[in-house]
Amino acid sequence: MPFRLSARCLTGITLFACVFASLRIHAAPLAQTNNQTAAANPMTITANLTDAPRKLLHAEIEIPVKPGPFTFTAAKWIPGSHSPTGPIGEFAGIVVTGNGQAIPWRRDDIDLYAFHVVVPNGVTRLHIHDDFLAVSQGIDVAPNLAELEWERLMFYPAGVPVSQIVVVPSVIVPEGWHLGTALIPAKSTGNTTTFAQTTIRHLEDSPILTGRYFKEIPLAPGIAPQHFLDVAADSPQDLDQNLTPAFLAALNKLVPEAWAMYGSHHYDSYHFLLTLSDFAGRHGQEHQESSNNGGSHNAYSDPVQAVSNGELLPHEFTHSWNGKYRRPVGLDTPDFATPMKGELLWVYEGLTRLLGDVLAVRSGFETPEQFREALAYSAASLDQKPGRVWRNVEDSAISAPIQGGNMAYNNWRRSFDYYAEGELLWLHTDMLIRELTNGQKSLHDFCLVFFAKGGNTAPVTVPYNFDELVADLNQVAPYDWANFLREKITSLSPHADLDGITQSGWTLAYSDEASDYEKGEMGKTIDAYFSLGLLVREDGTIGDVRFFSPAFEAKLSPGEKIITIDGRAFSRSALHKALMERKPESTDVDASKPIFITVQLGNALRDVPIMYHDGERFPRLERTVNMPDLLSDLLAPLVK
Template sequence: MSRLRLLTTLGAFSALVSPTFAQPQPAPLPMPPTIAEPRDTPFPGTLTVSVDATDTAHHVLSVHETISVPKEAAQKGEMVVLYPMWIPGDHSPTGVIEQLASLRVEAAGKAIAWTRDTVNVAAFHIPVSATTATLDLHFQILTPVTPKEGRVVMTPSMVNVQWDQVSLYPAGYFTRGIPVEASVKVPHGWQIGTALRSPAPGDETRFNATTYNTLVDSPLYSGRYFRKFDLTGPDHVPVTLNVMADDPDSLNAKPEQIEAHKALVKQATALFRSHHYDHYDFLLALTDELGMIGLEHHQSSENAADPGYFTEWDKTFPERDLLAHEYTHSWNGKYRRPADLWAANFNTPQRGSLLWVYEGQTQYWGNVLAARSGLVTKEQGYDALAYMAASYDNQTGRVWRPLEDTTNDPVIAQRTPLSWRDWQRSEDYYVEGQLVWLDADTLIRKLSDNRKSLNDFAGTFFATNNASVVTSPYTFDDVVAALNNVQPYDWAKFLHDRLDTIQPHAPLDGLKNGGYALVYTDEPTSFIKAREEQMHMVDVTFSLGMIVKKDGTMTRMHWMSPAYKAGLTSGETIIAVNDMAYTDDRLRHAIKDAHTNPKQDIRLVVKAADHVMNVTIPYHDGPRYPHLRRIDGTPDYLGAIYAPL
């Protein structure tokens, strides 16, 4: 810069800060003191949590909690309690603190004014003194009345109590070191299912003393219509299927259906060659009213399915890998857990860099174990695999976003609806992770002449310290080392190539090495037909590039698909197809007719808000549905994978 130009620039800057323009500039206020970090020190006291879950009419859970006041807090003159925000299994800060209401704090019968932290809104400051032995907290959780406010957890026939939602805990301690005694009151005559144990269950049940970690990890299902089925396997460790339903008829399970669930326990135990629970409780709600859920816990899992889960067995198989998935998490995710997903308490941010193992391999075993146990047939498992493989092979967002980055999505999007799911990508580490592990399994079989498989990885990596319930964290290097112990290979490169690089196509080598090819035909599989019937929609994902609801509303629009290129967007409604009022069958026929007659485009009348428009889609390739086709002359490793152990 020349001297003249420098002087000119300095002169201009000087003019800006000259007394004529100079004014006091704002400075940031100091942040409030940080909340005490958790220490691995036993909490010197006890929590008691009492929940009244009887007000199902208003969807209100009423809570009374007592917390011992440590001497350290009394000396400081303040105790801080936290509302849980980072819930294991959600992988993001999903605590429903907005539902907390009417918080009242007392000590020795006298009210104490609490103050919410201005930065950490899940932290509450409570003044205490040397004479304050315990605090009494009274509050309500105003659970959603309709799905518009969130997941419904109370209905006239059932309730789901998640202890993280109905309790606060003292800051400054590892939650595994906080003793707690819990109780719940449910409507008269209702039964309870939970991994917690009680000497005398009833309308008001007091559970055995435990730790706060275990309490939060042990949700409760209670219902008017309830059945328990014994699934205990060959290792004689108790396993129970606790089922509640909107109506009593939905509980009519046939013996062979329960046998398939027993086989799930048997097959999982054979695969993982271990157990990491004293007992295990499947919690299953068959409902149209309670919010859907699939959430893992160490000794239980929360699940919800269609009311026809048992009574319409031939139609509900697309959702029957759910229990297998969540059960697998007892080994993968709860016992063995990525090191950056383990946290000292429920308000410490978690990181999900290894979710492609935690969820991806669990997705893989969920699909496989469902087939091995007979919860689905092998062919139904294949159909589900074909659909998932095709979905991710046709995903446009993979050209800009690597799979590894989707492990950040629980925090980025927090499972809110996305405008362009196909282009944005979401939590793809689940299903694409499944394809990565299929690739690994078939490659191990190929390299070892079928002497080794991913079964051997599962039977060693997750089988350490049999019967221990203490979490065992792992790193990327641990996973690579375990794979090399099964079959030497450059597994680090194998994984990095599939996780960290842009891949325009899904990892389908697992299908090829397994003896199958992904193909498309004009006939939907039984899996697609069942999903369409169950979800009341027509799936034209692989032709027009969208899903259409029964009323004609378009959803899951694919970026750059024929429908997208025609100017259509999710949320718009098809009024007419080829000059006739919209029905699912007319849309299907229009796709076939345009294939038969290449001169005939697909004509739609579409409503977008208050606008109505005519849209033409020049698509002529006909219906396209994914299938798996056997490759002649190759080993059928996929068949071996799906065969029972």
């Protein structure tokens, strides 16, 4: 039940007014925190999800303390998000008590995630109640399911390495709901489950999925430790239509393919948590012993969405090795208050993107052709991203915490490009290793060195730096890897690194027909990005304009609405017709004439001529004659 202030608590607050005033003395610097948790005296947290259908979560927390100043905190820098995304702004109803008496708290003036109290004599355990308002976009709760990332409810002693804070977690789910998690159940009573003792660091890395319409499916029989698919949906029909034999076969094959690729594992069990919900939406969040994944109600039953979602589970699974077991030293912070340094995110995310995409093909989530379509679209987008002339890949990684927001003009700003740029860099690395070793080795050999250090382990993190990365590459194939990598991530170039594609026996080209992948990614958006330099909504509103493109030179801007094209009312077909009439070989109209459009912003109309004469352009990969198809070699399954 939600916590409510009693008259006794209100009286206590009045009596503690003088103590509250004294907190101002202690609030400026964080007090030396007294971590009293131990295996014999852990803190506890009970997450109450019974109100999740109405977007409310609750927690009851008890922390061992001793009398005097004490500071507790919420998580700020969240592993996997690489940013200070801890949702402290959605915390509410915070009430602190000791021995049943209210204890006033004061938020820190500088660190807004930290809260100060003075623990009275005789109090050995501090009780904290809080509510989480799950109303923001991206919070995965729905009428019949909920996902819990523990930072949404968790307070714990500040100023202490989170691996040293001992905790016993529990969760209460709505009546009739089931749950999945990598946490080890210790006791279940009714709809309450208490888990085995762990640490705050491990708890934050162990989400919970619960739902009314829920299934847990064991995967990869015969492989130990165990793997599970825990899936919750909006309805039982959504469960049945998505869990097709093809989907389950691919997921079952993913496990042995990943083990073969990485040569080790670093978890005691692994749970793929998956929501199929139009309320929760598409998302993915990595954890070492699980991953928090989501798609729409027909994410895998709809053929178009299935292609778009094909890399989701392989990508997040790969993070168990790359990001969780091996983590850049700048991201391996001792607590969730220390800022993260993202300079190596082109490894953390870029390498994961390539390996996850490869695993998607090897396991059967995607076909090789679908992989090539996705790679062509990604490479072309980077190759025609003008912002690369002022912002390099390394800066896109370092500046990850300040990226996002409105995506208009993102081609000039750049945002999270370390994913796609990293994929091209590591594809180039694979091809270079093959060349240096006369085809005897590949990126797979690097994976066996880099991810299998220490052999199979429990869930631990082994940090690395740039020098270790270079040393491991040199162990596979001696080369000046340091300069190679630095040049790729620090140079400014008008074009993307396409060498990995060309050396694999393929060429980036353009045609007048969009690939199935691009159609799926665009959805209802009209794609004229590689021709006019426009992305347009169905109603004619311009979503984005590529810098220095024909549309940009015509001074079009995001937010304007196209009313007519060459005198025709705007539509997808009208734009297509205008572009095809401007192909050099067109005989329908004078192909040298500009495209005339009328745009509206507010009540103002203006006519705009766009000089463009090259028809529609959509990226694809074409085979290079007389070169071996090394890309297909890369995509070939390792497990027969």
